[in-house]
Amino acid sequence: MLTSVQTPGSPEAARAALQAGAVPLGGGTSLMARLNDRAGGDLRLVSLRRAGLSGIDVQGDTVAIGAATTLADIEDDARLSYLSGCVRSIASPPVRSLATVAGNLFVPQPYGDLAAALLALDAELDVLGADGARREPLERVVTDGLRAGDLVTRVRFAAPAEDTFRFHKASRRRLNSGSIVTVAARITIEDGLVADIRLALGGLARRVMRAAGAERVLLGAPLNAEVVARAAEADVIEPFDDAYASAWYRARVYPVHLRRALLGA
Amino acid sequence: MARVTPIDTAYFKGERAGDFAVIGSAVPRSDARGHVTGRTVFFEDMTLPEMTHVKIHRSTRHHALIDRVDVSGALEVPGVLRVITHEDVPNNWYTVLRLIGVGPDDEPVLAEDRVLYRGEPIVAVVAETEEAAREGAARVAVGYTDLPAVLDVEEALADGAPIIKQAGTNHFVYEGHHCRRIRFGDVERGFAEADRIIEGRYSSSPIEHAPTEPTGCIVVPQGDGRLRIHTNTQAAFFTLDNTALILGVPPTSLRVVGGTVGGGFGGKVDVIVEPLACLAAMLTGRPAKYVFSRAEEMQVSSPRAAERISIKDGVMDDGRIVARKITLYVDAGAYSRHSPYGTTKAAAHMPGPYTIPNVHVDAYCVYTNRTPSSAMRGFGVTIGDFALESHMDHVARELNMDPLRLRLKNAYRDGDMKAHRKIASGTALVEVIQSAADLVGHDLPPEYRAMSSTERSEG
Amino acid sequence: MPSTIVTIELNGTDRELIARPSTTLLSALRETFGLMGAKRGCAQGGCGSCTVLLDGRPVVSCLIPVVTVDGSAVETIEGLADGERLDDVQQAFVDHFATQCGFCTPGMIMSATALLNRKPDPTRQDVTEAICGNVCRCTGYEPIITAVLAAAERRRGDPAVPTPTVPTPTVPTPTVPARPAPTEAEV
Amino acid sequence: MALRHGRGYAAVNYPTGMNLGGDPSQALVHATTMGGFVVTLSSVDLGQGLRTVVAQCAAETLGIPLENVIVDTADTDTGPHCMGTFASRGTHRVGNAVIVAAREARDVMLQVAADELEVDAEDLETDGTGFVRLKGSSEKKIHISEVALAAHFRQGRTISGRGIFLKEPSTPVPETGEMDPDSCQAHACTVAEVAVDDETGVVEVLRLYNAYEIGRALNPALATQQVEGGAWMGLSHALFESTEPYYPHSREHGPVDFTEYLMPGPADIPAQTSVFLERPAGNGPFGAKGIGEMTANAPIPAIANAVYDAVGVRLTSMPFTPEKVLRGLDELRAGRAG
Incomplete structure (x- = not known):
């Protein structure tokens, strides 16, 4: 049963509450949905809504987004227009008004499309832990998780150069639908060859994953259908069955969607 | 401008007599103002002092004997007022079909010594708050001995299948028969005469009604000792009568108030929530609310049945279908609910809106250890139409024939004898096909244009 | 369980309530303030029937512990009409037969209102995006999309757009007071 | 691609309607003192607009303005039996029952009006605007509100009607499936x-x-x-x-x-x-x-x-x-x- 909901006014107070055993509540769009119909032991929540963790800071090409910033805020920020397609593919407006950036990093697949985008952007997290503040690559956090009591306070990344960010999500419905395959990529082409590539996938494993094998195939190669087809075979994916699609289907259409993400058709 | 579908008055001109003042007018909905202001009162839109809440502990097994039920954990939860087991239910049988003379009663209100599907209710917990009721329900402990489960209709009917029903068969018995039968003409002779035989097999998954408003009710004890049941049932007296039978009380002791429903689609006909909510109110002397959670609505409330339908047609090269044999399995799930009725309706619908001289239908209502299915929009017909009309397309392709002409050639007309031996009247299949062809510019030759439901001129 | 006093500005008026940790904004609206327009369709954030505006944004009120929104402004379906005069969105839903069972309607209208407040001249795609979290099982959405677009025109006061009309029976004014339109029975 | x-x-x-029939619906219609007509049912509106449609059926049959019709449903203490809203039966069954009830109420209404106007009821018609009038005459007429007042306070009659629609139940022949399902x-x-x-x-x-x-x-x-x-x-x-x-x-x-x-x-x-x-x-x-x-x-x-x-x-x-x-x-x- 829910025994308390704290609304600390600072990151430090929030971290203290977490370290005392409370569970962080971002937008609540995943956690509250489960709590509303679930029995279980006593539970204390610490809401991050008032903890001073919201806000978008853009300095040159350095972007810092507060952990409790909502997806709606990102959607509305013209400076982050490259993320608009990603964010608008997530849930619906009344959910995006609540859902937070940090929350999206930890929702189970096939959700967490923003996490895939941020992984492709090589984001880092500011984490407030028992030992104070530290930086963690998002890639490590989505793989290994955080320590109990750690509080993500900020997401940082370098804004992608113009036209270098790709986001493609296949889902059963056009809007408001979990991912079948999500492809997020930061890609630079120079002289007809891939000069920089960072590729993240959603829907194809229990966590968002970096497609390091595909990156290796693509780097230095011409961006064409034949190369992309090889790239699609370069990673071990472990897709799953869920209400949206089977593992077979996800694996079957991943090459198609990788190609559409990178080549546009 | 409101969207109003045009009426093509060229069809059935002579029959459309009548000069009306109000009928035929797109008058505004009388309830629209309430809907847009939030004033429309749905059953849950009331707060009552001292309201209690009912939540259910459900089976985690597909098929099992119940060895032990321990409710002590539930009773320790602060706020839990009562638990209700099968022993507390005066007549522990759902009786939904008794009123229309279809039996036997086969479903306990709360499970007794066994469970036949995952999600079957075992214990109801009544508490001061929803949270406490939910917590209490979670803390009921049930010991099971698993039994072999049958999850497929054809496996259920196969030799050697575990018999899951106390009545001794995994299918409903229709007056001594394994299935609802239609026998018309001589289907085997029809097949023998046919130029070709075209077969198909079609199936569906269960489908949830998914009304936006969950199924539920609030029961309020009245000063005179009666119970007032605020419910979103689709059938007020059906709910009242069945609830009275289960509670063993005179029907005059209950009053059902409803009539405003946030989507039904057949999902609110089963009389599931009212009896237990009434019991909770009777046992506590306080108002009681029992509303399905969305997860219960999705997985425990009865869906549209999964069906499996085989069609074998004897077809002439000119497109006439001279024989049609259909085997249809309705997956009733663990209990009858309305499925024996729906299966008869499915049989009556065959062989579709076509006049076929030789028809043979076996429609089975089959029990499996799946969620009991029941009525849904198009009950008994929707999946059948999918099979029939997919098969018509299949036949047209096999014959390399225009699918609309195939249908027009076989369409039933006034005066035709249907397979269930009723003379067709008021038919209009020919005309809707002609009209649809017009909508998409699908060319029909003059002899197909000239066809009419009211006369069979083409011999 | 500790209770907390929470203040929200509800349809323009400051209101206080005593909230338990588990009290959601939806349950506060319905059970404390008796505002029954926001519906509980799933309590999972998936149906949108409980949509209200929180500081101007559409939100699924079932997922919000009300203690976390102390001091915020909340607008509900009950706050739209001016007395008995429906607002443009409400009137458009009536005129365009955009309601059937009515359960999704308040949430749908609040999502539409949030859109029109921010974007007075929406495209059809804007409308579908705005209401994609509001499940309607009855209408097939087309009349709702039509109504929202019509409401936008109405709000802009576009003179080129005639007031929607539906054919009604010709009923001359009676010489005695007519009965009100048919209504559902009081519960 | x-x-x-x-x-x-x-x-x-x-x-x-229900397969094999046997699914009745009833309706009651009565006039209030000032000429409102209440249609009392226990039928359920699922959102398809049953209330609106039965009001139209009642208004059309009674020959009165739609605005004069009130639909009261669904309360089992006051409304007569209805099998329920399913099987595409609502408009058909309930509509029919309402028409029967409204016809009976209309007959009383015309008789009361006839007595007030001192003419034969057979010579009266409704004009849809709220008046009962002598056929062919523009002068000789009475508004339904006055008809209702007269019925209540002078003539001591109830302007009311009862209606039921039932398709008789059919039983399938087990061997052949012969039946009348629809x-x-x-x-x-x-x-x-x-x-x-x-x-x-x-x-x-x-x-x-x-x-x-x-x-x-x-x-x-x-x-x-x-x-x-x-x-x-x-x-x-x-x-x-x-x-x-x-x-x-x-x-x-x-x-x-x-x-x-x-x-x-x-x-x-x-x-x-x-x-x-x-x-x-x-x-x-x-x-x-x-x-x-x-x-x-x-x-x-x-x-x-x-x-x-x-x-x-x-x-x-x-x-x-x-x-x-x-x-x-x-x-x-x-x-x-x-």
Whole structure:
């Protein structure tokens, strides 16, 4: 049963509450949905809504987004227009008004499309832990998780150069639908060859994953259908069955969607 | 401008007599103002002092004997007022079909010594708050001995299948028969005469009604000792009568108030929530609310049945279908609910809106250890139409024939004898096909244009 | 369980309530303030029937512990009409037969209102995006999309757009007071 | 990638009312002191607009303005029995019962008016505006409010009526299935146009064309709501819906919320073009047939057939998920390659 909901006014107070055993509540769009119909032991929540963790800071090409910033805020920020397609593919407006950036990093697949985008952007997290503040690559956090009591306070990344960010999500419905395959990529082409590539996938494993094998195939190669087809075979994916699609289907259409993400058709 | 579908008055001109003042007018909905202001009162839109809440502990097994039920954990939860087991239910049988003379009663209100599907209710917990009721329900402990489960209709009917029903068969018995039968003409002779035989097999998954408003009710004890049941049932007296039978009380002791429903689609006909909510109110002397959670609505409330339908047609090269044999399995799930009725309706619908001289239908209502299915929009017909009309397309392709002409050639007309031996009247299949062809510019030759439901001129 | 006093500005008026940790904004609206327009369709954030505006944004009120929104402004379906005069969105839903069972309607209208407040001249795609979290099982959405677009025109006061009309029976004014339109029975 | 287009057809009929009959509905009608007419029912409005339609039936039969009709439902203490709202029976059964009750009430109303006007009741007519008048006369008339007042306070009569509609129950012959299952049949033909993505198996329904024969559209706007919403549900059943996505192989992964239980959203709907045909049913209220359930049925096979037309995959199991389409395409390609 829910025994308390704290609304600390600072990151430090929030971290203290977490370290005392409370569970962080971002937008609540995943956690509250489960709590509303679930029995279980006593539970204390610490809401991050008032903890001073919201806000978008853009300095040159350095972007810092507060952990409790909502997806709606990102959607509305013209400076982050490259993320608009990603964010608008997530849930619906009344959910995006609540859902937070940090929350999206930890929702189970096939959700967490923003996490895939941020992984492709090589984001880092500011984490407030028992030992104070530290930086963690998002890639490590989505793989290994955080320590109990750690509080993500900020997401940082370098804004992608113009036209270098790709986001493609296949889902059963056009809007408001979990991912079948999500492809997020930061890609630079120079002289007809891939000069920089960072590729993240959603829907194809229990966590968002970096497609390091595909990156290796693509780097230095011409961006064409034949190369992309090889790239699609370069990673071990472990897709799953869920209400949206089977593992077979996800694996079957991943090459198609990788190609559409990178080549546009 | 409101969207109003045009009426093509060229069809059935002579029959459309009548000069009306109000009928035929797109008058505004009388309830629209309430809907847009939030004033429309749905059953849950009331707060009552001292309201209690009912939540259910459900089976985690597909098929099992119940060895032990321990409710002590539930009773320790602060706020839990009562638990209700099968022993507390005066007549522990759902009786939904008794009123229309279809039996036997086969479903306990709360499970007794066994469970036949995952999600079957075992214990109801009544508490001061929803949270406490939910917590209490979670803390009921049930010991099971698993039994072999049958999850497929054809496996259920196969030799050697575990018999899951106390009545001794995994299918409903229709007056001594394994299935609802239609026998018309001589289907085997029809097949023998046919130029070709075209077969198909079609199936569906269960489908949830998914009304936006969950199924539920609030029961309020009245000063005179009666119970007032605020419910979103689709059938007020059906709910009242069945609830009275289960509670063993005179029907005059209950009053059902409803009539405003946030989507039904057949999902609110089963009389599931009212009896237990009434019991909770009777046992506590306080108002009681029992509303399905969305997860219960999705997985425990009865869906549209999964069906499996085989069609074998004897077809002439000119497109006439001279024989049609259909085997249809309705997956009733663990209990009858309305499925024996729906299966008869499915049989009556065959062989579709076509006049076929030789028809043979076996429609089975089959029990499996799946969620009991029941009525849904198009009950008994929707999946059948999918099979029939997919098969018509299949036949047209096999014959390399225009699918609309195939249908027009076989369409039933006034005066035709249907397979269930009723003379067709008021038919209009020919005309809707002609009209649809017009909508998409699908060319029909003059002899197909000239066809009419009211006369069979083409011999 | 500790209770907390929470203040929200509800349809323009400051209101206080005593909230338990588990009290959601939806349950506060319905059970404390008796505002029954926001519906509980799933309590999972998936149906949108409980949509209200929180500081101007559409939100699924079932997922919000009300203690976390102390001091915020909340607008509900009950706050739209001016007395008995429906607002443009409400009137458009009536005129365009955009309601059937009515359960999704308040949430749908609040999502539409949030859109029109921010974007007075929406495209059809804007409308579908705005209401994609509001499940309607009855209408097939087309009349709702039509109504929202019509409401936008109405709000802009576009003179080129005639007031929607539906054919009604010709009923001359009676010489005695007519009965009100048919209504559902009081519960 | 290629988007491949196809067109599919389906035609259906649908029975009105409970299978085999035996499903009565009743109505009571009475006048209030000032000439309101209360229709008392226990019938349930599921959102299809039953209250509005029965008010129209009552107003038409009584010959009074719609505004004078009040529909009071559903309370089992006050409303007479109704079997329920299902089986496309509401408008047909309840409408019929209301007409019967309203006719009886109208007869009393005319008799009271006749006594007030000192004429024969047979010589009276209603004009739909609230007056009862002598046929052929513009002078000799009385408003229903005065009729009602007279009935209550001078003549001591109740302007009221009782109505019931019952299709007698039919019992099937076990050996042959001979039976009388229906009251009347409505009809529909759907043409679906789809685009199939041949690399992913995703089916998009672009357009639905529907011709519906519905007996009589008592309220064309409400009938439009039924057919459009119903066709949407058919599309939803066809492409999305299942509580057991992996049946018969597995019962796992059953959706438990609206996120997982998929239905087409507002961005996934086709353009619908529809037309009504009216062949009034002899036993229907003003000829109306039940249409609520039929409208979901034809789109399902029409879509399946359109997919076949587009890519040659015969979909035999609902719903038609992208996976099923793609597996079919893969089999076809393997067949061609082999």
